[in-house]
Amino acid sequence: MKRLKKGLFQKSQNYSRRQLVIQIIFASLVVVFFFRIINIYQIDAGGISIQKKASKQAELTSSVQARRGDILDRHGDVLASNLILKKINLDSTQIQTAFIPKLAQALMMPEKKLRKIIKKKLSKHAGRKNLIIKQNLRLTNPILEKIKALKKIRLKICKIKRKKKQINFLDTVLIFTKLKADKPTDSRVEACKREQIKGVRLQTDTRRYYPKSAALAPLIGRINHNKKGISGIEGEFESILAGQNSLTHLGFNSDSQGAYFNPIVHKALKHGQDIQLTIDTNVQFHAYAAIKKAVEKHEANSGSAIILKPNGEILAMVNYPADDPNNKALYNPKHYRNRVLSDKLDPGSTVKPFTMLLALEKKKITAKDDELIDVTKRIGHLKPDKKYKYMTVKKILQKSHNLGTVNVAERLTKEDLYDTWSKLGFGRPLGLIPSIENSGLLRYYSDWSKADKRSLSFGYGPMQTNLAQLARAYLVFANDGAIPSLKLINGIATNKQKTQVFSKQTTHRIAELLDAVVSLKGSGYRARIKGYSVAGKTGTAEMVINGRYNKNGAKRTFFTGFVPVKKPKYIMAVRLDYPKKCYAYYKPYSKISCKGSNSAAIVFKEAMENILNSDQSVKLLAKK
Known part of the structure; x- marks a missing residue:
């Protein structure tokens, strides 16, 4: 009988100890979480608080490019103007391999050549996300329609993913408190779903166009790769033709009523002015x-x-x-x-x-x-x-x-x-x-x-x-x-x-x-x-x-x-x-x-x- 009582007492005592340990653990977690909540506003992140860092990340500076003015003759005929074009920009890190054959067809280029270009771009550490594969495309170019059609297609894309095994709550707590070593185990599984092509962007571009070709070139001049006039009328009247790009700063404003961002215009958008010559x-x-x-x-x-x-x-x-x-x-x-x-x-x-x-x-x-x-x-x-x-x-x-x-x-x-x-x-x-x-x-x-x-x-x-x-x-x-x-x-x-x-x-x-x-x-x-x-x-x-x-x-x-x-x-x-x-x-x-x-x-x-x-x-x- 004494042995029985002694056994019950030991079990009860062990149970109480386990309860005490769990209570201590929970109490510790509460203290840790409470400490984190209080301290999160004071944590230094690169010299500023997380609050300030988040506010700074919410800021944005945007710019709109001014349209360059035209050059006209005495009757209003165009001597120099901006031709609206399209270019195709590829993000080589996002394009799915399954889409490459169809992408090559849309671009009207050999598949082998496209793969070689993408592979070469991927091998570079910088600038891999911008690959201008086609440029100076007129709006009537058939490639544009082919790309638009390609973007509507969905293909079955399969990827191998790592799936981490789940652990119970107690193990999670013990790992968090470092009372138990974290030994994650995972498995590889194949996940398939139908997707649209990624990493293909149609972008608008402009090119200076001179309808009269060489007949007026020494007088009209030309612009450089930065679209700045460097000779002739283009260079002499650069400030008039170029206009002014806009510069707007968008920042978080906690005091605003209903407005999350407060836009501040540093430079107003001014399109370039046309210049009319006396030339016939x-x-x-x-x-x-x-x-x-x-x-x-x-x-x-x-x-x-x-x-x-x-x-x-x-x-x-x-x-x-x-x-x-x-x-x-x-x-x-x-x-x-x-x-x-x-x-x-x-x-x-x-x-x-x-x-x-x-x-x-x-x-x-x-x-x-x-x-x-x-x-x-x-x-x-x-x-x-x-x-x-x-x-x-x-x-x-x-x-x-x-x-x-x-x-x-x-x-x-x-x-x-x-x-x-x-x-x-x-x-x-x-x-x-x-x-x-x-x-x-x-x-x-x-x-x-x-x-x-x-x-x-x-x-x-x-x-x-x-x-x-x-x-x-x-x-x-x-x-x-x-x-x-x-x-x-x-x-x-x-x-x-x-x-x-x-x-x-x-x-x-x-x-x-x-x-x-x-x-x-x-x-x-x-x-x-x-x-x-x-x-x-x-x-x-x-x-x-x-x-x-x-x-x-x-x-x-x-x-x-x-x-x-x-x-x-x-x-x-x-x-x-x-x-x-x-x-x-x-x-x-x-x-x-x-x-x-x-x-x-x-x-x-x-x-x-x-x-x-x-x-x-x-x-x-x-x-x-």
Whole structure:
């Protein structure tokens, strides 16, 4: 009996002990959990509390990209715009293997190639989640529809998962209190379910598109891979075209009523502005086609041209060679050079009309048919050619006679020449695209020698210019002796005042004489256009190479003219750099020395003839 009582007492005592142990364990857990709850707000996590860290993780900075402005011509035709495209971005870590064959079909590429690309991407430690597999896809590209269809398909995807064996509550408590070692055991099981493809993202992208291709490339310029303008109009007006991306900060606001996030706008979204040029794409096209043809036919290094309206608006600005800016794989900096504005040069005989204008204005000549200029005596280094003894002003211009021109210039003062050339704009910036423009040179007359004064009268010496300045000077023939500022961008204020350089009567008289230059007896005979009155002047100038004028045939040829002679509507200046093959007019296969008469004059004729044929208003003027 005593043994029985003793046994019951021991069992009861053991049971009480176990209860006590369990109670202690639970009490310990409660203390631990309570401690954690109190301390969770005070735990340091990288220098800040978890509360603050959670709040910080809830913050977000978002940005919306501004749309780049378009570049338009005078009629609103697009010269540069943003083409909306799509690209396919793959997350190589998410794509299920079972989908790769169908994905390859949708991408219209070999499966083996796709697997190789994904494998290579997976082998990299960084950037594995972004694989641009296709880009620059037009919205009509069939690949886009195939990808959309693929995303709707579900395939059976099986994965091997580790399944951890469950343990009872008591073991959980003992493990937590470290009274028992944690020895997890698990098993591998196959889990299958039907899934859609993962890791395939269709993203919107934009690409700058230039509809007129190479014809306007040196003027319009291009953007770089960061979509920032780096040349031409794109570069000069980057801040206007690019606009401003938005920047918004979203942060947690515990004091807000019903609003979880409090948006703060740091930068407002401003889309880029459109820029409209004075360029006429039809005129530009004909000028570009003529320049390109001439450069290739005459094997010239390059060619350029500019066409103006009488009010100074630029209708065309052409340079060749030029690259297609839509072809990103093709880039030669020289082919984006705007030679019309950036190159300073000797304009040669194209300035002779201004010498005659000034002499007539100062009453040093009469420019009448009975006035004869003696060309039998040497002046400076210029010797008589024994072909002419006495020449009229008309004949001097018609034959582009240097000695006759210098004979007239000898009657003028340095001050008058300098003042007139300055008023014509030589050596002064035009302000069209300042970052690339070369304003040329016009030395002050006090530094001139006699040789400088003489050579200035026929396009050499103390003056160098760019092609745009030369064309602008010829605007006096379309504005009764006055000269307006040039204009390239509509909507930008320009000086509307004209500078009066010559009188109306003087300008009209010399314009009549320049009409004779573009005749069968004149140096500009190959600029004639049937049915229209054309006036202008040829020019040929030696090129400066390594600081010296080249005497081995490296020349620039020019023609600057206007049409019609009375009330001109178009003024055009043409330049060819070192044309090497020129041909006689009556013997098309007979090679002759290249001059402005047999190269640049032809460009004027071919371009202007096409322009006039599409302009009915000029035909009416020509008949009056």
